[in-house]
Amino acid sequence: MSSFAELSDAALVRRCQETLPYDARPFEALVKRYREQVFAIAYRMMGEAQEAEDQTQEVFIKVYRSIKRFRGEAAFSTWIYRIAVNTCLDALSKQQRRPQRVEADIAEAEEAQYPIRTAARAEPTPEQAALRRELIECIRDTMMALRDRERLILTLRDVQGMEYRQIADVLNVRIGAVKMRIHRARLAFQQAFARMCREYLPTS
């Protein structure tokens, strides 16, 4: 039914509460509305597509299980992003495959010339496009080298473009704390970037 697309989040949630598990169409409409956003957050947090899909599926399964108990104290969007954030952080802490950022890791990455890919110049694509891709790849690698919570707040603010107020609601912290965390995470990012992607630093 195409009319689901026109309903507000709150109305769709109400429909889900009334009709699940017999009629999954309102739930499917909610999935359709949020799947890209949730996947984007998961992708930035997990660093690769398969993991991101797994966690995105987890998020919607949790939503499915608990939507009947959702009372609307927060906006549905805030609620689902909160589930997404917690699901990814949980998965990352369970993985423990990636060490947390410490000086030694950075030095090691540097030694291994981790993000530097000069070979890409051999590609037949225009050099500028290749450089741009390399830069973006280096930015992505730098993100993955950060602490999970640093990467999280930068993902929400600078990559997803979320407003401070919503970030505060999603993370359940004061807005002042959000501003501080963003600033500090940006500093951490820039420090890591300077070490990992030195060749892209402005020469000044």
Added chain:
Amino acid sequence: MAIIKNCKKIEPYFAPFVDGLLEEEETQLVQEHVEACPDCLARLALSRQARLLLLRLQEEDIVLPEGFQARLMQRIMTGDLATDVLDLSWQGLVTTLLQLLEVIFGMLLGPQPATAWQPA
């Protein structure tokens, strides 16, 4: 407004400063502080560079893997998830039964036509 000398007190303004979200008066506070504080000026510059770099990630198109929703719904419908959402208390069962009837009747009656059928 007096100049804020304490670096800790000015720090919460840095993120919104970089994001261009401060009022004129607050912007002035930041400018006055960093003019007198090279450490904060350096940090502010780093913060701005980080923001500019991170914005580039927005250029990337993140595409949801094909068939995502079908896989999700398959998991939900074939697992025991569907029964998870059932409320198995006595009141819950009555409500559920009523909802079920509503859905069935809804399906039987079908969507109501907007206008009655008219002979040509």
